Amino acid sequence: MTSRDSLRNRIAVAYLLFALGSSLFLAAIAIVAVEGIEVHLVDNRLTEAAAWAAPRHAGGLPVAMPAGLSFYHGASIPEPLRNLPEGVGEVHVDGIGLHVLAGKDASGNYVVVDHESDYEKVELVVYSMFGLGFIGIMLFSLFLGGFIGRRFVTPITILANAVRENSSELPLLERQDELGILARAFAAHTSELRIYLERERLFTGDVSHELRTPLTVITGAAEIIMTQADANPATAAAAERILRAANEASACVNVLLTLARSRDRIAHPVTSLEQIASAETERYQPLVAGRPVALRFLGGPAFAVAAPPELLVAAVGNLIRNACQYTTHGEVSVRLGDGLVRVEDTGPGLPLAVRATFDQGQGAAPGLPLAVCATFDQGQGAAPGAGSAGAGLGLALVRRICEYLGATLAFSEREGGGSVFEIRFNMALTKS
Known part of the structure; x- marks a missing residue:
């Protein structure tokens, strides 16, 4: 989060802007008030003085002006003050500012002069005090x-x-304000999530453990049938398919058990992705045997990932298996990139319903439903001879594994038709 986005800074800036707006508003009022006072004190004073002095001068009476005021009539008017327009105005003489009221009576022109230096000083003091107050208000507001x-x-x-730290006891629970309400809501929601996740983890573990026993029985029975020398060829072929499906189911159970555990509680050996990709490519060669489809491992920059091998095998293997299932002609290629594994095929591509769940260039969306991916993996149009390869988890399982490992599953359309899937690993976990 940048300092500009910080709520703390936004509050400080809001206070500062409020103080600035208020100060400017008060400044406008103060300026109007000062100018109004000046008009009242100076202009009205000059007008009253002129109204008193002009008749006395016309009657030949002595004109004794109050301190600070001067009255000049006719030829006695100083040269700089002659020929001024009637009314009150400001005149500067020898650098001194004067308020001057120019008028005319029956005997000639007259001027009443008020030295405005005192008013200028007052204005300077007022505006200086206001400037200091403005700076003080800004600093205090900040x-x-x-x-x-x-x-x-x-x-x-x-x-x-x-x-964020998944603390067992949240703070602020005792407060009665909005923060206390927020803390209690977080606590209640976190408690519900913990209960749900724990229930899901226990359910996954229990189901996986329960599946191991029947899978072991199925595997043993299939191996016995295959070892019988007088077994019917069709029976032996069916037993081979049963054995393959049971082995894949057992591997899936192991993956689910691993995903049910916390990442901090399992081993993270450094596993070569080159070996896994090569082995999985060889493993799924029977899926394209006898079909116009070539399955190739094209190599690439070798790297390793610190992660459980069974998860890496399941992720890469499921992508290869799906590509082989739905590609009726052409090729399926597997290659390594800079911290990624790419599986590319010339098949029909993803259905629109599944494609919509992928963010372009960012892999599966967080809400990618397990049922959608399972439907795609088991949907219509699987290649002949796929046998039991469609275990029913497919892309959803790959996505879960990627989320578990901190990797991303990305999808893009291949030029000329087909799909491109990439598993991009966190560079912090990869080793050349």
């Missing part, structure tokens, strides 16, 4: 926003870390 952001976000971060 501090207050950061403080409130930390107080608000820190409990959420603590709760998120506890959920």
